[in-house]
Amino acid sequence: MRIILWVLGLGAMIGAIAEVFLRVKYGLGSPLLYVADTRTGYRLAPNQSLQRRGNRIEINQYSMRGATILPQRPAHSLRVLMVGDSILNGGWWTDQSELLSIKVQRSLETLHLADVRAVEVLNASANSWGPRHALGYVLRFGTFEAQVLVLMLNTDDLFAIAPNSYDLGRNPQYPTRRPPLALWESIARRRPYLPSPELQALHDQPGDRVGVNLEAIRQLNQIVQTAHSQLIVAITPLRRELADDGPHDYELVARQRLTDFAAAQSIPYLDFLPQFQQTHYERLYIDDIHLSDEGNVWVGQALASLIDQVWPQPADEPSPRPMDEPMTDLW
Template sequence: MMMKRKTFWIVLALIVITVSLEVSLRIVGVATPPLFQADPEIGYMMVPEQNIDRFGRRIYINRFHQRSEELAEKPAPGTERVMFLGDSVTFGIANVDQSQTYPEIVGATLRKSGKSIEVANASAVSWGIGNERAYIARFGTFGSKFIVLEIGSSDLLQPSSTGATIDVNPAQPSKPPVSAIGEVFTRFLIPRVKDALGFPDPFDNEPVSTEAREKQFNVDMDHFRGLVALVREQGTQPVVMLVPGEGELLPEAQRFTRYEPYRARFLQIVQSLSLPIINLAPEWEAKPDMHAYFNDGTHLTVLGNQVVAARIVEELSKLDKPEQPKNPLSAQNQQ
C-alpha cells in the first residue's frame, strides 16, 4: 500500500512538473516558430498571414509571404517603397524583433526625414539566389523604387533550396510543434549537441569539390544576372549588399578564405552590370566592435541590424539625389 501511494505521488509530481514546464515554455514563446510552405517553383516561402510572439519578439508575415506589415500590390501616390530580398540575415532570427530588423529600421529612418516610405522584406531562411529570382519572377517588385539584394558570401556557392527540407529540418516546420518541450529537444538541444560532437550539418548542401563549386558559382551567377534583369524590367533600381561572415573579417592568419576568390569575381560581375554595391567586408574588418554585429558568426544582432540599416540609408540617399544640372557658364570657362 505504501509503495502504491509513493508511486502515485511520484507520478503526480512528474505530471505537475511537466505541465508547468510546458506552460512556462509556451509563455516565453517556445512552440510558436514561424512556419514554412513548400512551393514547386520558389522552393518554399513563409506561410502567409502569421502573427507570432517568439521569445518576446514579434514576427509578422503578410499575404505576400514577406516579414512586413500588410501592403497593397503597388504603393499609394506620394508613397515610395523599398524592397529587401535575401535569406535569414534579412529575415532576422528569432531574437530580433520585427521592428529591429534592418529593413524596418531603414523604413523608420527614412520616414523621419518626412518621406512616406513603405518597406517590403521578402526573405526566408536558407534562400539562395535562385529562390530569390523565382520569387521576383512570380510577385515582381511591388512598385518599389529600390530593391536591396542581400548576398552573403556563402550564397555565391549555394544551390537553390527546395521544399524537401520542410518538416525534415527542425528549423523549417510547416505546422506548430505538438509540445514546447519537444521543440526544445528537436530544435535546440539535439542540433547543438551534434554540432558540439562534430557531426556534419545534414542540411548543408554546399558543393565540396573545386569543380562542383565552380559549376555552382556559374549557376548562381546566371540566376543573379536573371534576377537583376527582372528587377530592372519592373523599373526598380537594384542595390547589391554583399555581407561577409564574421570568420571572413578575422586577422589574416585566422581568416576563413574559402569564398574570397568567388567574392572577387562576383564584384567584377556587379561592376559589369553597373550596379551600386555596399561591400561590407572591407568596411567592417577594421572595426574594433565588428564582433558585436554578429549573433552566431552569420546572423546579425540588434546592433548589427542598426549598422547595416545606417549604411543602406546612406547609400539610398546618395542614389536618390537628383543629378545636378551642369552650369553652362562654368563649362564655357573651362574651355
C-alpha cells in the same frame, strides 16, 4: 497503488509547469511555419503572428516579415523591396521593430526625400536563402511596384545551393506544422539531425555554383529593369573574414567575381567587408554570421544612403505581373 498515483500526479504537474514555462518564457510550441514553393523551394507560411523568446514576429500575406501590405505602391511614396536570408529576416532573435529593413526605413525617413510622403521597406526573406531563392520570390510575387530592390547577401550565399524543399518538415528548423506540445518541440530541436540523401546530393553537386548564383542575379536585374526599378546588391562578411587571416582564398575569388559582375552589369554594389575592417566589428555581430542591433543600424544607414543616391523617380508604367516561367532554368 497510492504511491504510484501520487508519482503519476506529481509527474503530470511537473510536466504541466514545464509546458507553461516553455510556452511563456521561450514561445516554444508555436514555431514559425514554412511552406514548400516551386520557385523559392520554401518560404515562411503566410499570415503568422507569434512571439519567440519575447520577440514579436509577424509574417504577412506574401510571406514577408512585416504587416499586411497592398500589392500596389501608395502614391507619393518610396517603396523598397529587400530580399535576402536570415541576416535580413532576423529570426527569432530579432523583434519586429528591430529588423534591418526597419533600420533602413527609419534612416530613409530622416533624409526627408523630395516629393516622398511615406517610406515603406518590405522584407521578403527566409533562413538560408540565396540569389536563386530571391529570383524565385520575385518570379512568384513580382516587385510590388518598388522603386528599389535590395538583394542582401552574405559571403556564404555566393555558394548557395538550388532552391528545394527536401527537408522541409523533416529538419526541426523548418517545421510545417505546430507540435502538439512545447516539450515536444524542445526535445525535437535537441535530437541529432542529418540531411536527407537528396539534400546532401545538392550540397555535393559539382559545377560552378558561384557562376549559377551570379546568373540568378543577372536575371533578377533584368526583371527589376523591366519594372522600371533599380537593383542594389549588398553583401556582409562573415565575422571570421574580419580576423587576422581574412577570407579564405576561394571566398576572395568569389567576392571578386561578384564585384566584377556588378561593375559589368552597372548594378550599384555595397561590400561591407572593407567598411567593417575599419571599425570595431565585434560589436556588429551576435555570432559568426548575424548582425547585432548595432550592426543593423550601421548597415541600415549605409543602405539608406545608397538608396537615396540611386533610386529612380516613380514611372508612369505599371510594374509587370510575375513571370509564368523563369528565363533560364536555374532550379
